[in-house]
Amino acid sequence: MARMPSSSQAPASPAAVRSRVQPEVRKRLLIDATTRSIAQYGYSGITIERICAAGGVSRGLINHHFGSKDELLLQSYKTLCDHWTAYALDGMKDMADPADALRSCINKNFDEAMFNPQQLRIWLGFWSVIPKSPKLQKLDRALYQLDLKIYQDVMERLAHQKSLDIDARAQSIALMALIAGLWLQAALDPQSLSATQARALCLNAVAHLL
Amino acid sequence: MARMPSSSQAPASPAAVRSRVQPEVRKRLLIDATTRSIAQYGYSGITIERICAAGGVSRGLINHHFGSKDELLLQSYKTLCDHWTAYALDGMKDMADPADALRSCINKNFDEAMFNPQQLRIWLGFWSVIPKSPKLQKLDRALYQLDLKIYQDVMERLAHQKSLDIDARAQSIALMALIAGLWLQAALDPQSLSATQARALCLNAVAHLL
Amino acid sequence: MARMPSSSQAPASPAAVRSRVQPEVRKRLLIDATTRSIAQYGYSGITIERICAAGGVSRGLINHHFGSKDELLLQSYKTLCDHWTAYALDGMKDMADPADALRSCINKNFDEAMFNPQQLRIWLGFWSVIPKSPKLQKLDRALYQLDLKIYQDVMERLAHQKSLDIDARAQSIALMALIAGLWLQAALDPQSLSATQARALCLNAVAHLL
Amino acid sequence: MARMPSSSQAPASPAAVRSRVQPEVRKRLLIDATTRSIAQYGYSGITIERICAAGGVSRGLINHHFGSKDELLLQSYKTLCDHWTAYALDGMKDMADPADALRSCINKNFDEAMFNPQQLRIWLGFWSVIPKSPKLQKLDRALYQLDLKIYQDVMERLAHQKSLDIDARAQSIALMALIAGLWLQAALDPQSLSATQARALCLNAVAHLL
DNA sequence: AATGAATGAGTCTTCATTCAT
DNA sequence: AATGAATGAAGACTCATTCAT
Numbered sequence: 001m002a003r004m005p006s007s008s009q010a011p012a013s014p015a016a017v018r019s020r021v022q023p024e025v026r027k028r029l030l031i032d033a034t035t036r037s038i039a040q041y042g043y044s045g046i047t048i049e050r051i052c053a054a055g056g057v058s059r060g061l062i063n064h065h066f067g068s069k070d071e072l073l074l075q076s077y078k079t080l081c082d083h084w085t086a087y088a089l090d091g092m093k094d095m096a097d098p099a100d101a102l103r104s105c106i107n108k109n110f111d112e113a114m115f116n117p118q119q120l121r122i123w124l125g126f127w128s129v130i131p132k133s134p135k136l137q138k139l140d141r142a143l144y145q146l147d148l149k150i151y152q153d154v155m156e157r158l159a160h161q162k163s164l165d166i167d168a169r170a171q172s173i174a175l176m177a178l179i180a181g182l183w184l185q186a187a188l189d190p191q192s193l194s195a196t197q198a199r200a201l202c203l204n205a206v207a208h209l210l
Numbered sequence: 211m212a213r214m215p216s217s218s219q220a221p222a223s224p225a226a227v228r229s230r231v232q233p234e235v236r237k238r239l240l241i242d243a244t245t246r247s248i249a250q251y252g253y254s255g256i257t258i259e260r261i262c263a264a265g266g267v268s269r270g271l272i273n274h275h276f277g278s279k280d281e282l283l284l285q286s287y288k289t290l291c292d293h294w295t296a297y298a299l300d301g302m303k304d305m306a307d308p309a310d311a312l313r314s315c316i317n318k319n320f321d322e323a324m325f326n327p328q329q330l331r332i333w334l335g336f337w338s339v340i341p342k343s344p345k346l347q348k349l350d351r352a353l354y355q356l357d358l359k360i361y362q363d364v365m366e367r368l369a370h371q372k373s374l375d376i377d378a379r380a381q382s383i384a385l386m387a388l389i390a391g392l393w394l395q396a397a398l399d400p401q402s403l404s405a406t407q408a409r410a411l412c413l414n415a416v417a418h419l420l
Numbered sequence: 421m422a423r424m425p426s427s428s429q430a431p432a433s434p435a436a437v438r439s440r441v442q443p444e445v446r447k448r449l450l451i452d453a454t455t456r457s458i459a460q461y462g463y464s465g466i467t468i469e470r471i472c473a474a475g476g477v478s479r480g481l482i483n484h485h486f487g488s489k490d491e492l493l494l495q496s497y498k499t500l501c502d503h504w505t506a507y508a509l510d511g512m513k514d515m516a517d518p519a520d521a522l523r524s525c526i527n528k529n530f531d532e533a534m535f536n537p538q539q540l541r542i543w544l545g546f547w548s549v550i551p552k553s554p555k556l557q558k559l560d561r562a563l564y565q566l567d568l569k570i571y572q573d574v575m576e577r578l579a580h581q582k583s584l585d586i587d588a589r590a591q592s593i594a595l596m597a598l599i600a601g602l603w604l605q606a607a608l609d610p611q612s613l614s615a616t617q618a619r620a621l622c623l624n625a626v627a628h629l630l
Numbered sequence: 631m632a633r634m635p636s637s638s639q640a641p642a643s644p645a646a647v648r649s650r651v652q653p654e655v656r657k658r659l660l661i662d663a664t665t666r667s668i669a670q671y672g673y674s675g676i677t678i679e680r681i682c683a684a685g686g687v688s689r690g691l692i693n694h695h696f697g698s699k700d701e702l703l704l705q706s707y708k709t710l711c712d713h714w715t716a717y718a719l720d721g722m723k724d725m726a727d728p729a730d731a732l733r734s735c736i737n738k739n740f741d742e743a744m745f746n747p748q749q750l751r752i753w754l755g756f757w758s759v760i761p762k763s764p765k766l767q768k769l770d771r772a773l774y775q776l777d778l779k780i781y782q783d784v785m786e787r788l789a790h791q792k793s794l795d796i797d798a799r800a801q802s803i804a805l806m807a808l809i810a811g812l813w814l815q816a817a818l819d820p821q822s823l824s825a826t827q828a829r830a831l832c833l834n835a836v837a838h839l840l
Numbered sequence: 841a842a843t844g845a846a847t848g849a850g851t852c853t854t855c856a857t858t859c860a861t
Numbered sequence: 862a863a864t865g866a867a868t869g870a871a872g873a874c875t876c877a878t879t880c881a882t
Contacts, residue, residue, distance in 0.1 A: 018845085018846060018847075018879080018880065018881070019846090019881095020844095020845055020846070020880085020881055020882070021845085022845095023844090023845075026845080026846095041342075042338075042339065042341060042342040043254075043338060044253075044254055044338070044339065044342075045342065047871080047872065047873085048872075048873060048874085049871095049872080049873095057846075057847090058846060058847045058848060059847080059848065059849095059873095059874095060846070060847055060848065060849095060874090060875085060876085061845080061846065061847080062873095062874095063873085063874060063875075063876095064844095064845070064846070064847090065845090068873080068874080069872095069873065069874090117341070121341050124337065124338055124341070125338060127334060127338070127394065127397075127398060128252075128253060128254070128334055128335060128337070128338030129252065129254065130398050131252060131327070131331050131334070131397060131398065132251075132252040132254075132255065137398070137399070140398055140399065141399055141402070144395075144398075144399065144402065170407075170410075170411060170414075173395075173403070173407075173411065174388065174411045174414070174415065176391070176395075177388055177391030177392045177394075177395055177411070178384065178387055178388045178391055179391065180390075180391035180394050180395065181386070181387030181388055181389065181390035181391030181392075181394065182387045182391075184337065184387075184390050184391065184394060185354075185383075185386075185387055185390065187337075187341060188337060188340050188341065188347070188350055188354075189347065189350065189351055189354065192351070192354065193383070197380075197383075200380075201380060201383065201384045201387070204380075204384070205384065205415070229862095229863085230862050230863070231862085233862080236862085236863095257854080257855060257856085258855070258856060258857085259855075259856095267863080267864090268863060268864045268865060269856095269864080269865060269866095270857090270858085270859085270863070270864055270865065270866095271862085271863065271864080272856090273856080273857060273858080274862070274863070274864095275862090278856080278857080279855095279856060279857090438858080438859065438860070438866085438867055438868075439860090439866095439867085440859085440860055440861070440865095440866055440867070441866085442866095443865090443866075446866080446867095461762075462758075462759065462761060462762040463674075463758060464673075464674055464758070464759065464762075465762065467850080467851065467852085468851070468852060468853085469850095469851080469852095477867075477868090478867060478868045478869060479852095479868080479869065479870095480853090480854085480855085480867070480868055480869065480870095481866085481867065481868080482852095483852085483853060483854075484865095484866070484867070484868090485866090488852080488853080489851095489852065489853090537761070541761050544757065544758055544761070545758060547754065547758070547814065547817075547818060548672075548673060548674070548754055548755060548757070548758030549672065549674060550818050551672060551747070551751050551754070551817060551818065552671075552672040552674075552675065557818070557819070560818055560819065561819055561822070564815075564818075564819065564822065590827075590830075590831060590834075593815075593823070593827075593831065594808065594831045594834070594835065596811070596815075597808055597811030597812045597814075597815055597831070598804065598807055598808045598811055599811065600810075600811035600814050600815065601806070601807030601808055601809065601810035601811030601812075601814065602807045602811075604757065604807075604810050604811065604814060605774075605803075605806075605807055605810065607757075607761060608757060608760050608761065608767070608770055608774075609767065609770065609771055609774065612771070612774065613803070617800075617803075620800075621800060621803065621804040621807070624800075624804070625804065625835070649841095649842085650841050650842070651841085653841080656841085656842095677875080677876060677877085678876070678877060678878085679876075679877095687842080687843090688842060688843045688844060689843080689844060689845095689877095690842070690843055690844065690845095690878090690879085690880085691841085691842065691843080692877090692878095693877080693878060693879080694841070694842070694843095695841090698877080698878080699876095699877060699878090
């Protein structure tokens with residue numbers, strides 16, 4: 001099963017060595033260091049210096065590979081979205097039963113990899129700057145539409161199977177908002193909401209479909 | 211009817227005059243300028259200079275009255291929460307019918323004063339820094355518990371009235387998460403969600419109670 | 421007689437005191453520190469830090485008063501041009517005899533205040549960036565046209581007085597180019613050219629008019 | 631198309647290949663790229679990256695061949711001076727008539743190859759850093775003395791031929807300053823001075839010798 | 841010889857804060 | 862109480878140079 005946040009290891013070496021790797025590998029490492037830094041310091045607490053320290057590389061490397069901090073952040077959000085997409089779609093195809101698919105979808109939102117304060121605060125951090133960044137906005141919108149399509153498809157299959165007359169689109173928007181709201185609450189106050197509880201609330205919200 | 215964002219007036223004075231007013235009045239003005247600035251520039255885009263410009267006062271006044279930018283932000287969030295609380299509670303007492311009360315509660319979340327991109331982005335801005343600020347966290351937690359209590363009470367009254375056997379607390383958490391998720395979505399992509407649509411989704415979620 | 425480069429004194433105080441002066445006074449001081457720094461370090465050797473050190477103020481003050489280093493440089497060149505204009509025009513009006521006026525004009529180009537390596541290198545420094553800066557270009561062009569007009573007027577008066585048939589404009593352009601070339605040579609290799617020698621060459625070039 | 635018998639020519643490959651050429655060839659290429667870059671970006675706008683891009687080689691090559699950027703610049707100025715010297719002397723020997731020689735000398739300063747904004751700004755760029763670089767200073771001084779000698783010789787021959795009593799050295803210094811001043815003016819404001827006009831001014835300045 | 845990834849010192853700029861007036 | 866000049870720490874970015882490949 002796919003593990004979402006690849007947030008790997010610490011720098012390890014004291015950076016004394018001038019290790020030389022493929023640009024793509026370096027970029028991945030820096031993107032990873034970025035998301036880890038957001039989790040650690042908060043979105044507004046990240047600096048080039050901190051990210052590079054987290055990645056165990058020198059300060060100049062971000063500009064070398066990304067040109068600017070903004071571009072790194074953009075790429076990081078893109079990667080985050082891509083990972084989530086791959087993760088959410090993962091295993092959906094095999095499921096013949098739409099009910100299973102819907103349950104699977106919901107469950108993924110609340111498994112350990114996703115539903116933990118660190119990960120959720122990464123999302124929250126990006127969300128807060130989306131309104132001011134057209135590029136991030138575009139990425140977010142695409143992600144939303146993709147997710148919406150997935151939920152809507154599943155729900156339509158379910159409705160058809162059970163001969164229910166529902167507005168699959170509206171229900172999907174509601175379910176996604178519910179999930180987002182639970183993520184948000186968990187990011188703001190992890191104590192107030194367990195993964196089990198959150199998952200149950202979602203499943204209950206679509207109980208009439210299952 | 212209560213108007214939430216008191217976003218009132220322009221500097222008014224010719225700015226050349228060193229107008230000397232009551233500290234409390236100045237504080238209110240600065241807090242107001244702060245929320246307006248967040249709406250305009252985004253949370254990470256606010257600076258002392260911009261806030262003071264928005265308030266039509268000089269750069270030194272914030273530290274004079276609040277001691278620090280952080281304290282101003284804290285007071286601003288407190289004011290935002292207080293306003294919301296007063297607003298949400300407003301008119302609740304008069305309602306004998308719990309169904310009316312619940313509908314009123316929900317409606318307030320999506321009226322013009324609240325459910326507009328500017329206002330929602332103010333909330334989003336504060337949310338993003340809550341995980342890193344214990345003081346903001348505390349305020350937010352209190353607000354959440356208060357809101358939760360209100361919803362729970364109403365739901366319990368409803369359940370009793372209609373002899374329904376529900377978990378009022380769980381339902382309240384779910385409803386609040388749904389509302390928060392809809393706010394978030396509207397903040398991220400105002401085009402994707404109308405107030406009418408959002409309100410309908412919430413009312414539908416509690417349809418079994420009404 | 422006007423003293424061109426007001427290049428005054430060193431910081432004097434250890435900057436421990438937070439001296440507070442009128443913005444205009446501060447701006448003058450910073451502009452003065454700028455030209456002195458160009459003389460000392462060369463145009464490409466000036467930094468915000470060096471200029472502020474030369475002015476005995478903190479690093480942030482330039483941006484406070486000028487907004488950017490570029491703007492400071494622009495203002496500095498403007499001041500340099502204005503000073504030169506005032507200086508060159510100074511005393512011209514009183515001279516009834518155009519021959520005296522021309523001699524005076526020439527002499528000013530080679531008196532101690534102007535014709536010294538430090539001062540000439542300031543001009544050279546600015547010249548080198550004029551081709552890349554439209555704003556500096558504009559200032560320079562205006563200065564050139566003004567100077568040209570002055571020389572041309574004097575020469576026309578001279579020609580009229582002596583009933584000579586000359587192209588005053590062409591002669592003026594040539595004289596100005598000769599002066600500029602001598603300035604340049606003195607800036608590049610002060611040893612190779614004395615003020616006396618340079619002055620004599622110019623006077624010789626217009627001997628037929630005097 | 632028939633394949634030409636490979637005459638072991640330089641590949642001129644599609645740039646993807648790591649073409650390996652004689653060091654001297656590479657140096658020439660880099661020096662050429664340097665002057666072109668100064669013309670394009672201005673002296674203060676040149677970077678190792680830009681120069682290498684202009685030369686179509688990788689970033690590391692300058693330090694590989696020249697050791698430092700400063701050394702490259704020094705070599706570039708040397709080359710510029712050498713070219714000028716060869717160019718100015720070129721054809722001088724054949725001229726029996728010193729008047730022709732002087733006219734030729736002057737004309738070369740204002741032909742298309744030299745008297746164009748790009749070329750003149752290259753000179754201006756170097757001039758601006760000469761005061762701060764002893765090595766460049768030395769090169770410049772040598773060039774000046776050489777040029778001076780040439781002009782002086784020609785003028786002495788002319789004076790002898792026409793039995794004129796002139797200070798050939800002083801006249802040469804003046805002529806060179808006039809030329810330099812015209813170059814400078816054309817570099818600062820190309821619109822203000824045509825080659826024809828500039829040439830005429832110089833010829834007029836030595837009319838008494840011709 | 842050639843490449844370009846990596847480094848880190850240097851620079852401009854931003855901005856919260858201080859404080860003389 | 863109010864102003865805004867002054868400070869200086871912190872940040873992003875530039876860029877010559879180094880060096881593994």
